[in-house]
Every structure is written in C-alpha cells, then in structure tokens.
Amino acid sequence: MTSQYVLTFGREALMLLLMISMPVLGVVMVVGMAVSIFQAVTQVQEATLAFVPKLIAAVVVFAIAGPWMLASLVDFIRRTIESIPQALG
Structure with missing residues (x-):
C-alpha cells in the first residue's frame, strides 16, 4: 500500500461524503433561510417554527x-x- 493509494482513497471517500450530504444540507439551508425571512418579516420568534420545517x-x-x-x-x-487484496499484495 503506497501513500498515493491512501491519498486517493481518502480523497474519494471525502468526495463521496460531500456528494451524499449536499442534497440534504442544501434543502435544509434553503428552508432555514425561508423560515428565517418569514420570522423576520412577521416578527414571530418561535423555536419550533424554525425546527419543524427543516426536519420535514x-x-x-x-x-x-x-x-x-x-x-x-x-x-x-x-x-x-x-x-x-490489491492493497495488501
């Protein structure tokens, strides 16, 4: 196992992590921004109002x-x- 193999494996794992997490993080971020704007406009500061839409x-x-x-x-x-087997042999 070479250092190049380890770096390639780590890079591939991190890219997969980013690729899999981005849909959830992106949608939750957009929903959070929309709820924050709604709360700022209506001056309703309820914690569950920010949490429940993001969870859904x-x-x-x-x-x-x-x-x-x-x-x-x-x-x-x-x-x-x-x-x-390739990494060990």
Whole structure:
C-alpha cells in the first residue's frame, strides 16, 4: 500500500461524503433561510417554527434521495472491500 493509494482513497471517500450530504444540507439551508425571512418579516420568534420545517424537509429529501445515497455508499464499500487484496499484495 503506497501513500498515493491512501491519498486517493481518502480523497474519494471525502468526495463521496460531500456528494451524499449536499442534497440534504442544501434543502435544509434553503428552508432555514425561508423560515428565517418569514420570522423576520412577521416578527414571530418561535423555536419550533424554525425546527419543524427543516426536519420535514430533511425527511422528504431522505425519502427521495435515500435510495441513491444508499446505492452510492454500497458501491463505495463494495469497491473498497474488493480492493483489499490489491492493497495488501
């Protein structure tokens, strides 16, 4: 196992992490901004008003993108396990 292999593996793992987390983080960020603007305009400062829409948005994104996320993770893990003999030998 060379240092180049370790760096490539780490880079690939970080890129997968970013790719999988971006849909949820992006939607929750947009919903959070919309709720914050709504709270600023109406001057309603309720904590649950900020939390519940973000939670619902995250659940919806997981329901829609969950199969793709799981397939990506399974593919990465499969490739990682299959590359163990090459890394050791």
